[in-house]
């Protein structure tokens with residue numbers, strides 16, 4: 611049994627992470643912006659008494675991150691893993707009309723939030739069993755793989771999340787915490803859309819294998835949901 615905190619759990623991949631972690635007997639702290647409206651989480655909590663706690667967390671808010679870290683520490687002394695899953699994508703951006711707000715909001719939710727949350731949870735992770743931090747990034751954040759203009763706020767923020775992964779991996783290796791980032795594939799969720807070829811079930815099953823198998827040799831890696839390296 612592991613204790614795992616997951617962000618962005620009211621829908622999409624985050625909800626699937628919670629389902630699969632509970633099904634295998636883990637204890638989950640599931641965060642989302644509005645737990646009161648997250649009916650699927652409420653049902654899962656009823657089906658798994660004592661194994662699922664939900665907490666409010668808006669990753670774009672420094673105060674919300676600090677509060678969620680405090681509430682997590684009140685619930686548990688240790689965390690074995692943190693899955694920085696929540697993310698946002700501004701659709702419809704066009705070259706020549708990229709907006710300040712799109713860039714700033716994307717960096718707040720996709721980079722600053724995961725970095726500050728990771729930092730705030732270090733005291734709990736340090737006490738975990740082979741503690742790991744997995745940040746869900748995207749192939750669109752691959753600088754090497756970028757040849758066309760598209761979803762710039764998202765792509766730039768995921769590239770920055772990839773750098774954050776390297777930075778955090780270096781800072782946390784001496785404390786025994788393994789940090790890596792993984793692309794989930796193109797997945798059928800609100801973000802991925804109906805044409806996506808990968809199901810949330812298969813993506814999350816693969817990502818959990820990556821998480822479980824991570825050793826110190828994987829610190830600072832950028833991989834896909836099957837564990838294969840992606841070019842930076």
Ligand SMILES: NC(=O)c1ccc[n+]([C@@H]2O[C@H](COP(=O)([O-])OP(=O)(O)OC[C@H]3O[C@@H](n4cnc5c(N)ncnc54)[C@H](OP(=O)(O)O)[C@@H]3O)[C@@H](O)[C@H]2O)c1
Nearest residue numbers: 618622623668669670696697719748796797799800801802
């Ligand atoms: N689906 C894909 O094809 C794909 C591909 C590559 C990478 N990814 C990445 O995979 C992760 C999960 O994506 P998904 O497909 O499950 O997307 P999704 O269905 O759009 O869900 C996104 C989740 O992130 C949450 N979120 C967004 N901004 C937030 C904030 N400021 N604070 C807290 N939570 C916030 C959303 O909460 P609300 O409901 O409150 O908005 C929602 O729970 C993301 O990091 C995404 O970038 C997805």
